[in-house]
Amino acid sequence: MQGNYSKLIAAARKARLRAYAPYSQFRVGAAVLTKTGEIISGCNIEISSLSLTICAERTALFKAISENRRSFKAIAIATDQLDPVSPCGACRQVMYELAGDIDIILCPIRGKEKILKLRSLLPLPFHKTKFV
Numbered sequence: 565m566q567g568n569y570s571k572l573i574a575a576a577r578k579a580r581l582r583a584y585a586p587y588s589q590f591r592v593g594a595a596v597l598t599k600t601g602e603i604i605s606g607c608n609i610e611i612s613s614l615s616l617t618i619c620a621e622r623t624a625l626f627k628a629i630s631e632n633r634r635s636f637k638a639i640a641i642a643t644d645q646l647d648p649v650s651p652c653g654a655c656r657q658v659m660y661e662l663a664g665d666i667d668i669i670l671c672p673i674r675g676k677e678k679i680l681k682l683r684s685l686l687p688l689p690f691h692k693t694k695f696v
């Protein structure tokens with residue numbers, strides 16, 4: 565696994581170093597892999613009113629979407645923590661809507677990455693029902 569995604573993991577770890585997290589000091593980097601093999605990364609960005617903060621996963625995906633990328637294979641999420649950190653609920657919904665059931669690679673500061681499918685983290689995603 566690590567072999568397949570080693571460039572993606574390195575990109576997420578590098579993006580983590582660009583985190584703007586003066587309030588929490590909790591740095592997160594994310595990198596999305598498109599089906600054509602491109603990598604787009606992002607970091608968390610905190611704003612003093614806190615609720616305007618954006619997570620690394622959403623930064624990376626919004627950057628990719630706004631650059632007209634539409635199909636994705638995986639996202640790597642890197643932190644400074646010893647244990648793998650899994651994405652927040654809001655990011656799970658965003659990832660599901662924009663990228664579907666992609667591979668999620670959780671990357672702690674050192675040691676083994678953990679890989680899972682998004683749907684295992686979001687078993688009952690919100691779907692808009694059609695009005696009749």
Ligand code: THU
Nearest residue numbers: 588590592608610619620651652
């Ligand atoms: N954070 C992320 O970037 N991704 C997540 O999935 C969870 C939390 C950020 C938001 C905030 O800047 C910091 O981590 C502490 O919550």
